[in-house]
Structures are given as structure tokens and as C-alpha cells.
Amino acid sequence: MGTAGIMTACSGEVSKESDAIALVGATVIDGTGADAIKNALIIVEGDRITCAGDKESCLIPEGAIIIDLTGKYVTPGLVDSHIHFGQTGWLDGRPDGVNVGGRYPYEDVVADLRDHPETRYRSYLCSGVTAVYDVGGFPWTIGLKEGAENNTAAPHIAAAGPLVSHAGRLIMSAGGESTFIMLTSEDVGIEAVRQIKSWGADAVKVWFLAPSEEDRAEIDARFMAVAKEAKAQGINLIVHATTYREAKIAVDAGAHMLVHSVTNQPVDDDFITAMKASGTFYAPTLFAGANWGMAIAAAGLQFVPIIDDPNGCVDPATREKLLSAPEQNEYVLFETSQEIFQAGLARNEVALQLMNENLKRVHDEGIPVVMATDAGNPMTLHGVSVYAEMEGMQAAGLTPREVIVAATQTGARVMGREKDFGTLEAGKIADLIVLSENPLEDVSTFRSIMQVMRAGKMHDIADLSWNSLDVPD
Numbered sequence: 234m235g236t237a238g239i240m241t242a243c244s245g246e247v248s249k250e251s252d253a254i255a256l257v258g259a260t261v262i263d264g265t266g267a268d269a270i271k272n273a274l275i276i277v278e279g280d281r282i283t284c285a286g287d288k289e290s291c292l293i294p295e296g297a298i299i300i301d302l303t304g305k306y307v308t309p310g311l312v313d314s315h316i317h318f319g320q321t322g323w324l325d326g327r328p329d330g331v332n333v334g335g336r337y338p339y340e341d342v343v344a345d346l347r348d349h350p351e352t353r354y355r356s357y358l359c360s361g362v363t364a365v366y367d368v369g370g371f372p373w374t375i376g377l378k379e380g381a382e383n384n385t386a387a388p389h390i391a392a393a394g395p396l397v398s399h400a401g402r403l404i405m406s407a408g409g410e411s412t413f414i415m416l417t418s419e420d421v422g423i424e425a426v427r428q429i430k431s432w433g434a435d436a437v438k439v440w441f442l443a444p445s446e447e448d449r450a451e452i453d454a455r456f457m458a459v460a461k462e463a464k465a466q467g468i469n470l471i472v473h474a475t476t477y478r479e480a481k482i483a484v485d486a487g488a489h490m491l492v493h494s495v496t497n498q499p500v501d502d503d504f505i506t507a508m509k510a511s512g513t514f515y516a517p518t519l520f521a522g523a524n525w526g527m528a529i530a531a532a533g534l535q536f537v538p539i540i541d542d543p544n545g546c547v548d549p550a551t552r553e554k555l556l557s558a559p560e561q562n563e564y565v566l567f568e569t570s571q572e573i574f575q576a577g578l579a580r581n582e583v584a585l586q587l588m589n590e591n592l593k594r595v596h597d598e599g600i601p602v603v604m605a606t607d608a609g610n611p612m613t614l615h616g617v618s619v620y621a622e623m624e625g626m627q628a629a630g631l632t633p634r635e636v637i638v639a640a641t642q643t644g645a646r647v648m649g650r651e652k653d654f655g656t657l658e659a660g661k662i663a664d665l666i667v668l669s670e671n672p673l674e675d676v677s678t679f680r681s682i683m684q685v686m687r688a689g690k691m692h693d694i695a696d697l698s699w700n701s702l703d704v705p706d
């Protein structure tokens with residue numbers, strides 16, 4: 234039903250069986266960057282928003298269910314533009330880093346991730362995230378898209394499938410599939426693009442780690458072969474390149490998204506010009522690296538890490554893995570000490586400063602910035618990581634309003650889904666969240682989430698939370 238339904242409501246001809254929902258009285262921040270609408274009205278019919286505006290601009294269809302949101306704040310559902318369904322949020326999903334397979338066999342870990350994605354889906358919705366971009370993993374991650382799309386208990390998914398890289402990690406193979414396609418030649422790269430496209434992926438992801446100087450010419454040529462074939466096949470190219478040189482090559486080659494910050498030097502005018510020419514999106518992922526270090530330190534130095542989970546959205550199995558970090562000490566095979574840990578924290582501070590400056594610069598220059606956590610990596614937990622990431626973007630100098638646009642409308646754009654979601658406008662899928670505090674004052678208020686609607690289905694966060702399973706002392 235479109236506007237016609239609303240007009241008939243006005244003339245009193247609408248069916249009394251209306252399945253419409255009217256969200257009444259909230260302050261609405263629509264995700265476009267426009268001013269908030271006070272005392273707003275959002276009409277949802279089926280899975281769609283049919284009207285969103287002030288009290289005067291929408292009519293409530295007869296028989297609609299009225300939800301009074303006076304004093305509350307409504308934004309679009311959040312989009313996390315960098316996640317991995319093939320990783321758990323703990324070390325057990327990254328045997329290439331610290332192999333805790335003796336405690337959590339990797340085959341079992343991956344089988345659970347593959348067979349029970351609903352656990353991750355619940356963590357996302359519970360955190361207000363209604364769409365995610367899986368930017369690299371097993372081929373089965375591409376297969377999650379279809380089932381999630383019309384599932385009101387799952388986020389929308391875009392997925393890239395296996396990462397193409399000269400520096401791939403074959404240990405990340407399980408269930409007869411691999412996370413990586415080894416980029417051993419230009420021909421292999423071309424074939425990889427065709428294969429990934431045939432699997433129905435939304436993009437080809439290249440893990441473009443800086444090659445050694447003597448390998449540069451060869452590795453660059455392989456990268457360019459992939460980029461050229463992606464263009465020829467009409468599939469987006471997304472690139473992990475945290476070093477300026479490789480990131481610039483990726484942007485010049487037309488990359489759709491840089492999935493991380495440039496972390497080794499300030500971006501410059503050449504870089505900005507190239508990003509504008511290619512229309513490249515920039516995903517800062519401010520904390521994934523530091524979180525990795527925290528996970529290793531927790532196991533290596535035997536402390537229980539802090540789980541930043543205000544609403545109980547981390548599933549019990551993942552929670553148990555983090556809480557038992559001290560028992561996983563035996564798997565950390567490299568030297569750890571309080572001194573090494575402290576030095577790592579100091580390095581993270583320096584890296585974050587540079588990431589913040591680069592984020593502010595690209596954003597001020599008008600480059601589209603998305604909110605992106607790299608969830609699935611150790612200590613970067615599915616769903617709940619969006620809070621720290623948005624707060625970090627705000628600390629880097631973006632206004633709350635700008636962070637909200639990055640985390641909604643721009644995320645939908647990078648997924649190629651801006652016609653479907655990302656803003657609260659008539660015709661969009663009804664994906665939205667209800668907060669008790671004002672996000673335009675500070676994005677930390679996303680922690681005050683009370684409800685999430687996905688395709689017209691309203692969920693209370695209390696129902697999605699696993700808190701009720703906690704046994705009080």
C-alpha cells in the first residue's frame with residue numbers, strides 16, 4: 234500500500250483489518266542529515282514506511298495499531314559496513330593469529346558460525362543494527378544473504394565472499410572451504426573474480442597487505458589484474474589496504490570502498506582527489522586493531538577483558554570464551570609481558586590519533602564515510618561494537634548528526650541499498666530503532682536503545698537480550 238491507502242483513511246473507506254502501525258510523538262532523526270522532526274508520525278504498513286513526517290503531514294489509517302513514543306527518539310536501523318560472519322569475536326575464529334584450537338577446534342567453531350548465523354543476527358538486531366556488509370569470509374557467507382533479506386529477525390546482508398590475497402592464510406579453512414583465494418598470479422586473480430561473481434557476491438575483496446619492496450612490481454600487477462577484471466565483470470572492488478601506497482593504488486584502480494583507515498601516514502590532496510574521482514567510500518574501523526591486542530593480552534597476561542555490552546546482546550557462548558581468556562594462556566606462543574602490553578597501548582594511541590585525523594580530513598572533504606567495526610575479529614564483538622565505533626567517530630570530530638548519517642544512509646549506499654533502507658522516508662523498508670535519549674546530543678545515547686523494528690516487525694530489546702539467562706548471585 235502506498236499513499237492511496239492513507240488517502241482512503243482520510244475519506245473513511247479503509248478496511249478495518251488494517252495492519253498499519255502508527256509510531257506517534259517521537260523526535261525523528263531520519264538519516265538524511267536533515268533537522269530532527271519533533272512530535273513526528275511514522276506510518277508502517279506491512280514491511281514498508283508509507284509516511285514519515287510531522288503530525289500534519291501523515292494521517293493515521295483507521296484501525297492502525299498506535300504506539301506512543303512521546304519523549305523517545307527514532308532513527309533508521311544502523312548499518313555496520315564491515316563485519317565477518319565467519320569469525321566469532323574471539324581468538325578461536327582467527328587461528329592465523331593465536332591458535333586456540335586445542336580448546337575450541339576450528340572446524341567446530343566454523344561449523345557453528347555457518348549453521349547458526351541466527352545467534353549473530355540476534356546480537357545485531359539487539360544492538361540496533363539492521364544491515365551489515367560482510368567484507369570477507371567463507372563462500373557460505375554469501376549464501377546467508379537470501380535467507381536474511383526477508384527475515385525480520387536478521388539484518389540485511391551484503392557479502393564479498395573469500396578474500397583474494399597474495400598473503401592469504403590457508404589455516405583459515407574449514408568445512409572444505411577457505412576464507413582466502415591465494416593470489417598467486419594475474420590469471421588466478423582474473424579467475425577468482427569470475428568465481429566470486431558466479432557465487433552471487435556483492436563485491437570482490439582484496440586483502441592488499443603491503444608487499445616487500447622486491448615483490449612490489451609483481452604483487453601490484455596481480456592486484457591490477459583483479460581490479461581490471463572486477464571492472465570488466467561489473468562487480469565492486471573493495472580493498473583492505475591500511476598503508477598509504479597500497480590504499481592509493483586501490484583508489485586509483487576504482488575501489489568502491491576502503492574497508493579500513495589509512496594508518497601509516499596522513500592522507501594528502503592527491504589521495505582526496507583520487508577518492509573523489511573514484512567515488513570511494515571510507516570505512517574507518519577505529520578499534521579493531523586495538524581490540525586484537527586486548528584479546529591477546531587478556532590470554533597472554535591472564536586477565537578477564539571488559540565486555541562492553543550495555544544491553545546483554547553478546548550471546549552466552551561468546552561471553553564464556555572472553556571470560557575464560559586467562560585459561561587460554563597456553564596458546565599464546567609469543568612473548569607477552571606487562572611492558573609489551575603497555576607499549577602496545579601506547580602505539581594504539583598514536584595510531585588512533587592518525588586514524589582520527591585521516592577520518593576528519595576525508596569526511597571534511599566530502600568523501601562518503603561509513604560506520605564500520607570489523608566485527609568478528611577478537612574482542613570486536615558482533616553488534617555491540619557499534620557503540621564504541623560511533624563514539625570514536627564523534628571523538629574524531631564528526632558531529633553526532635554526521636555520525637548518524639554515516640551509520641545509516643551512507644551505509645545503505647555502500648551496500649547499494651539506498652532505495653530500500655538507510656533513511657526514514659515513505660517507500661523504504663521499515664527498519665528503525667527507538668532510543669530513550671537524544672542521539673543528536675551524543676551518539677553514546679545509542680546505548681539507550683529500547684526497541685528495534687525490522688521490516689515492520691517491532692522487537693523489544695529486552696526480548697532480544699540474553700540478560701535473562703544470567704543467574705544472579
Ligand SMILES: [Zn+2]
Binds near residue numbers: 369607
Ligand atoms: Zn575485516
